[in-house]
């Protein structure tokens with residue numbers, strides 16, 4: 043019986059084909075958008091984590107409270123042993139110390155007089171210690187525009203637009219002018235090894251990336267670090283895990299009242315990232331919901347139109363001795379078959395596209411010119427595990443729901459009514 | 469119930485709600501149908517022929533009175549029980565054929581047997597036999613759209629007869645057929661009536677159909693006006 047009906051479904055093009063096309067489209071779109079959103083949010087989180095927040099970040103309590111001011115006088119002392127302890131305690135993450143610092147960069151001419159000067163935002167990263175992944179996660183090799191990567195502690199990279207504005211070439215000297223950890227006035231000569239373009243306008247325009255050792259010398263911060271950041275090994279942000287880790291860490295901090303006691307924050311705690319994390323989680327639900335609603339309505343109407351066409355068939359089947367319930371259930375059964383078929387095709391169509399966007403990406407350089415948002419200029423999608431089944435939710439559920447709604451007519455009508463419609467057909 | 473009776477109707481009334489009140493489509497109908505009868509309901513349009521056939525087929529419920537079909541009193545029966553009665557005991561033939569367009573002739577005829585849960589082997593032989601009856605063995609694989617009106621109605625007859633029901637209900641079966649096909653189709657039903665003792669109940673306006681009936685029940689305004697036994701139907705040879 044079921045086979046008989048399924049045979050009918052696939053022979054009746056007008057019934058199955060249009061439904062399957064609609065479902066295929068919706069499912070493909072769902073999967074595409076899912077992959078796309080996952081990719082974009084990954085990108086946002088990744089960039090924010092790399093540049094600012096880490097997946098988690100340890101600072102002193104006082105530093106956390108005034109972090110906008112980059113208060114290195116409140117830095118963590120004994121940071122190297124703390125990194126070792128963290129790595130031991132939380133091996134699911136890798137930990138790295140860093141110093142964010144601000145000041146002026148002064149470019150001297152041949153006589154040593156100031157040629158150009160500009161405000162600078164510095165990142166002191168652990169570029170060189172064995173096993174450090176900073177070059178990798180900052181993608182410095184790929185983003186290098188001129189020169190080479192730093193090799194010695196005093197060598198630095200400048201943002202491409204920054205270097206351009208200051209008229210600095212790789213090989214030039216750039217003098218840092220600022221305050222030491224203890225508040226004293228310091229100058230330090232950095233050597234520009236190369237320039238990089240992160241693709242983020244607001245950062246590139248005054249960025250300096252230096253090796254942590256050089257920055258420690260410049261700021262007189264031996265064995266100190268403003269922050270210690272932790273990243274998951276695969277670099278994907280796990281919100282729940284990170285928040286739980288931070289909570290766990292903070293519970294075990296001795297005398298948390300002390301302003302120099304340590305505090306851990308997750309990416310979510312960093313300025314607006316919390317809202318972003320929430321959006322990333324709700325967005326796919328919202329998209330699914332909207333697609334479900336659209337699909338239900340479309341298929342409902344389609345079912346109604348089909349139903350009108352099929353009342354003759356239903357009437358005949360009832361006359362042959364089929365029960366209303368059986369007619370209704372087999373109609374739902376057909377919907378499930380059509381839904382599964384459409385979902386399969388839709389998913390199969392979308393996955394290669396998502397895969398392409400994952401591997402190759404979509405370059406939209408220039409499209410969002412001047413956007414202060416932390417986004418790279420190549421959008422990549424990601425095939426999340428749920429890409430494989432997510433499309434079946436609107437594909438099958440909505441098809442069945444739409445059929446359920448349109449099929450109510452079978453129950454609502456008096457049998458003789460359905461039956462009489464036979465006579466009107468002809 | 470008399471062993472010989474396939475349908476017993478007592479003081480049947482059928483009212484349809486219309487607006488605030490109701491319309492009485494059948495009133496005080498009392499009659500019996502005997503096994504093997506070839507009965508026709510005739511009467512003007514709106515006289516209640518279809519309504520009466522639908523009630524006998526369990527597709528519509530009486531408002532008053534009792535109706536017993538194939539030993540089953542229909543009063544108080546639920547959808548399932550009525551569906552069972554139709555599935556096992558009654559065949560339907562419609563004015564508009566109502567074949568399933570996406571299925572072949574064979575599959576259309578097979579459908580009632582699938583509903584009955586008959587196994588594949590038995591189904592095949594029953595379908596083939598029914599198609600032989602209506603002389604459509606050469607069209608087994610055709611779709612309804614490829615058939616003429618007369619052929620469609622012959623498929624419908626095969627579909628009604630394939631499960632060998634005791635009663636076949638046919639509402640205006642010739643209304644969409646020309647004279648030649650009407651005679652052809654009626655001839656087939658007469659044969660089935662003779663050879664299998666299948667009882668037939670028609671509703672018809674068609675003089676040609678009337679020429680085959682052994683009993684004519686005249687309905688006027690929902691009432692039996694005349695109940696006539698025809699000893700020598702015009703087109704029916706023998707008997």
Ligand SMILES: Nc1ncnc2c1ncn2[C@@H]1O[C@H](COP(=O)(O)OP(=O)(O)OP(=O)(O)O)[C@@H](O)[C@H]1O
Nearest residue numbers: 484485486491493512513514515516517518519520
């Ligand atoms: N569902 C309904 N609601 C209200 N009135 C109805 C309904 N069904 C039938 N009727 C009325 O009952 C009467 C009998 O209808 P029925 O269909 O039985 O007539 P009929 O004899 O078969 O006519 P025809 O020869 O035109 O087919 C008609 O007046 C019709 O309008």
Ligand SMILES: [Mg+2]
Nearest residue numbers: 517518519671
């Ligand atoms: Mg009628």
